[in-house]
Amino acid sequence: MARPARVGIAGGGTGGHIEPALNLADEIRRRDPETSIVVFGTERGLEVELVPDRGYELTLIPPVPLPRRINRDLFSLPRRLRDATSRAREIIESAELDVVCGFGGYVSIPVYLAARRSKTPFVVHEANAKPGIANRVGARLTKYVAENYAGSLSHAERLGCPLRVDISELNRLERRSEAREFFGLTQEGPVLLAFGGSQGAASINRAVWDSAQEVCDAGVQILHAVGARQEDEGLAFRERSPADYHPLTFIHRMDLAYAAADMALCRAGAMTCAEVAAVGLPAAYIPYPVGNGEQRFNAAPVVAAGGGLIINDAELNCEVVLDQVLPLLMDPEAMLRMGLAAGGYGIRDGAARLTEMVSEAGESRE
Known part of the structure; x- marks a missing residue:
């Protein structure tokens, strides 16, 4: 009898890297609970909390942030990269x-290099429309490259982004009544879902x-998910707000939030865009106005497909x-049209598709 598969997953630093990584891990385990999964991370990222919370053991390697300017860290980069790669290979x-x-x-990057040196096949998944340097490097070293946005990496296959099962299998219409009751909303009239992480x-x-x-x-x-940073202001506003305004610090059941809503007002991170499009929810995307501008690029394709609009943060x-x-929310035909467009662009089964590529890569090992 063949032994269970053994899979390594590397995704750390921010939630945008960690969430799809863990969604893939969940799909792999769902298919075969005996699969051994090793999650790589560093002590500096959110993975220190998020990975154990999802039931996976985190294996640490030394962090190797890439300097954005010439400084002392740049000169120590080769040594630090060598040490992290050596640890990853071990x-x-x-x-x-x-x-x-x-x-x-x-x-x-250290994991990609270690896999190549140990002749272990590896897959690169890019969630954003504009890839970072790690995946640009990794994609040159393997033929197994998956992307969420067509054209983000060369020789990549658009598989979508791995989503949680409660999102990928969500039927918004069937769950609408339950969802609105869950959040204390009435069953009549449109609902605007506003959140920002x-x-x-x-x-x-x-x-x-x-x-x-x-x-x-x-x-x-x-x-309205106010967020932890402005929780106090949100509570203060609640005291004088209309009865139909429902604030929360954080929404733990985003599946039900999507089901309850008719439209979203949100950022345009890769996971947000992937989830909102997949469930067919129209959205007004507000790209985060820093970094390399990737959030605007993330929202652009679904907006071009007719599934939303982009509003500059400023x-x-x-x-x-x-x-x-507001005019869109008050126009049921527009909401229906935009929802169908968003759902037509989105990919629900990204986790399953990526799992197939990972399996194919694993079977290719000499």
């Missing part, structure tokens, strides 16, 4: 991994608070919500 060989899948971030987004919060009265007066309910305010978002 883990790959001692665990006798059959295959590795990386999702970018600075934990991935676990810490919240100040620009989204301010625009929602400033427009809440007029939005609710129009018959719209607002489900331009988001009460008037924009009332002039651009």
